[in-house]
Amino acid sequence: MKKIGKYLSLGLLSTFLTATPGLGAERISFFYPPYGEFSLSVDSLEVFAKEGKITDEFAFYASRANPQQLAQLRELLLEQFDVTPTLVSQVTYSPIGEDLMQRLGGLLLTESRQNGFYALRGALILAAADPEGLTVVNLLRQFPSRTMRLNFTEGLKLVDDLLQVFQKRDEVVAWIQQEAIARTATVDSLNTKVANTTTDFEQQPDLRSPGSFTWRRSELILRDQSRNRTIPTHIYLPAATSSTSPEAPSAPFPLIVISHGVASDRSSFAYLAEHLASYGFAVAVLEHPGSNAERVERYLTGLAGPLEAEEFINRPLDITFLLDELERREKSNPELQGKLNLGQVGAIGHSFGGYTVLNLAGANINFEQLQQDCGDNISAFNLSLFLQCQVTELEAKDYQLQDERIKAVLAINPLSSSIFGESEMSQIQVPVMLVASSQDIATPIVYEQVRPFTWLTTPDKYLVLIENATHFSAIAEPTPGNDVLPIPPALLGPNPAPAYGYLKMLNVAFWQTHLLNRPEYASYLQPSYAQYLSQAPLNLSLLKSLSAEQLNQALNP
16 A cells, blocks of 8 residues: 555646646645645756756655656656647536536645636646647646645645545455355355256356357437437347257347447447347447537537536436337338337446436436535545536436336446435346446446445346456447547556456346346356456456445455
């Protein structure tokens, strides 16, 4: 933890520097009790960034960092962030952006010790418009105050709190992994005693490999006149199969709906749709027009306003409308006729899509919980709360968005903590799989997946952990030029190929088990099979139960 603390302390300095715009910030200063006032000239930082030289003034601070940390700091000072002034303006003027800027402004003060909110926002926009682009050094030169004061005491407290959050997260991850291993050993021991056998996974089909069905994709452009929404949808339909197994799905095929997250589109999970179609599932991949890539791109280029709170209502309604339309068209459209079993519907969602499918499964919006969690002291360590708390702008009523045609849901990195709370997550009675990534900073694992998993009362539930994966590990890499939100490589995490394979296997096994009632696939949904398939650094663990008491033990060992 000491090593992490050093990096975070350096990161705190880097964060302070990053937020130091200027028409002329000449010095950075901070008060560090009981030692007094410290300061550093921007010129010294610029010399270090551009030439690698450590001035006498900077040497006092540089001597407290190791060579690797100094190299990282220099790289950060010089890195050019690929953002336009319009994008910066749109984000920092949005409700969520303003909230974040106010918090950051409490750490980065003007010379008169006022919150740096306005100075910081203006400097970010000016630096993005400068020919040199948005770099930390350029940002420092745009800060409209001769001295930028760091609220160092508050900053150190923030680092300490963040360290504790990371430590608790790591303890929970370690506990889940150890518990999965222990349960694997227990099952193996029982199998040996009862049947004198152990499962040979080598002899089982590898569900990561494509199935036996060919498939074709078609496009539907659906128009919901009542809500003025156009919903583009790709339909993947299985065709012929080389399988001679009588258990292979046949028409009408069970239907899986896939709901993307913010700033994504139909391509984000095309790999998963194609894979499921090869196993005899019909798949409908829709785009939510209020939060898809096109809508976010229009917002970031100044052609539309920020995402609206109504999107929390419209997204589930998009899927209900899609199912209604498929039911209607299946009766008359020759391409769909006899192909879809709308009595066997499952739903997959990622991030905001995870919220969407959990809502459709029976968890209603919990306005009482949101009122408790969305005050002035909203946690800065759970970015998804800023999105969830937008819902407080809506009229507090029972929107009744559940769709009983959906028989099971699989939510990847969902946001669920405050929007549902325990009282609503416990209402879900269909099979649920929650997939969590240990390095997810958008929907943090403990807040948004692990604790909500303990609230589930459905007997068929699964918690999947992918260690070292991030919020973006499950999403297909965008084609060049199609990445609406440029994601720094550090946030993308390790090569996501193993994660794609895990999700292919988990989805085939989950839907075969809980839509087609084929118990022979249940062996894939065991801690032991997850251990067998696990591939470093994206290590895979699976649990089928976890109580609130066990989670508290993991958090307070």
